[in-house]
Amino acid sequence: MDQRIIDLYDRFTHGQISRREFMDRLASLAGSLAAAAAMLPLLQNDYARAAIVPENDARLDISTEQYLSAGTPVTGTLARARRVDAKRPAVLVIHENRGLNPHIKDVTRRLALEGYLAFGVDLLSPDGGTPADEDKAREMIAALDRPTTVARAVDAVRFLSAHTASTGNVGAVGFCWGGGMVNLLAEASPDLKAGVAYYGAQPPLDRVPDIKAALLLQYAGLDARINEGIAAYEAALKAAGKDYTVHIYDGANHAFNNDTNPARYDPKAAELAWSRTGAFLAKHLGAPPPVEI
Template sequence: MHSSTKTNTIKQNCNKPKSDKLNRPSVATSAIPQQAFDWYDEYAHGDIDRRTFITRLASLSIVGLSAGVISSALMPNYANAEQVSFNDPTIKATYHTFPSPHGHEEGQGYLVVPNGLKEGEVAPAVLVVHENRGLNPYIKDVARRLATKGYIAFAPDALFPLGGYPGNDDDGRAMQRSLAREKIEQDFIAAAKWLKSHDKTSNKLGVVGFCFGGYISNLLAATLPQEIDAAVPFYGTPAPVERQEKVKGPLLLHFAQHDKRVNATWPGYEEVLKRNGATYQAYTYDNAQHGFHNDSTSRYSPNDAELAWQRTLSFFEQHLR
């Protein structure tokens, strides 16, 4: 069973974010030309360096907007993007290590547990997978958001073997590129198995990931089809072709209209899912950019992000409860 839906009209958000202190960059998204977003996507994925990105921005002729202003708007400002405080009394956040014999021997992640769990009580779990720059504050916040909804959330840091997320995305991106991709993948496979076997989790495990994390979500759905009960890739590429035949779902896939790189991989992947008889739903958000759920930059689209998140929560409620 499958369905594929293109969203033409995005509804107003269903539930207000927990915090109203989401100070967005002062530049309106509509004022930034699409070319700048495309260049930022190249920069964020390591296709061009920072100097080339800034040089290209300087070539744009936009009244009232300098390259520095556009760059500042596009670069993440994590300090202003917190929706759930790490001091929220309804949750408890700690760091835990896990064995990864086929990866980097040992991994570490950010575990967030609902405080309401009684002795011996269990809850469904969700693995939260970061982008291509390590466990930054935005991904930690996503884990806390899930915990406030009653899930045990675990967000591993691929950069743990190098000391963890360094505090800025440029260094984080370079660090993640320096690690063997195969070992990073094995670390996330090990993290999923560790989380599912945790004494506080039920036998239900979901995964949600963004960008690189979207790829890992697809990879886990293909590699651990019996262990992953629900996968939600946000703008993620599919697993390697040789693994795709094992994907059965259920999957909930979110795409952005202005994301040519990722979107180009979807038609072929969808054909595989149809052949597999996989259960999936796919949504494309009109006029949205790659990274539209990340509320720390001008790529953030509040209505699209909230609608996609509410769909994600409903999907997890359906398949993990």
């Protein structure tokens, strides 16, 4: 697909242009409104492709759980192996700016199948939960109060650290908006041991010295919007003596890990980034017990 179209869609989904402006420009690039309408499904997420690990996988115990943050209930999907005789390192999964959708729930199940106690938090749950309408979800994400939302993520780490099925070692993996939240969480949470940020916005650099977690920062080579902040962030991490690794996947677009998005998904980059994620989490949280097949 024309890179200009992918970049245009990225600008729309991150609130830089309106839907009307997006469709007008898409029609111009595609040649007509009809061609633009036909192209739109290729740009949007197709959640029928989401279930790499089925919701009813017999090896997993999946439930909706909640914790309190400043007295407010926050919910999410908790997934873990049915075998209960072993404690497991925990991983907080933080969604994109579409909320806790089927794709992120599937990512949560994938981590559980690798042996982790995985919690896909819905940071829109205090406001009624993630809606099916992605435009509405993005509007809700944009309206969130950042300090309150970061505090809720910090409390999610505490929730997982204290969970009876957890070893107490907690990491976080986030994508897009969630990748930016991982960066903010690393500055705010003293309990986070490892953070994996996929194409996430960089945090305030003056607070980089507060980071205690090891960081794995994964970026898409074609993601100019996010990548302009890499150099300054890396310089601040290096100056503060932090444990971090940066990988840039050449030729990959923002959201390259999202296998429900045919225009931007990059199987080669996604597979390599996922293998690095698994090795990084095992190194810093401890290797999880196996899941019975």
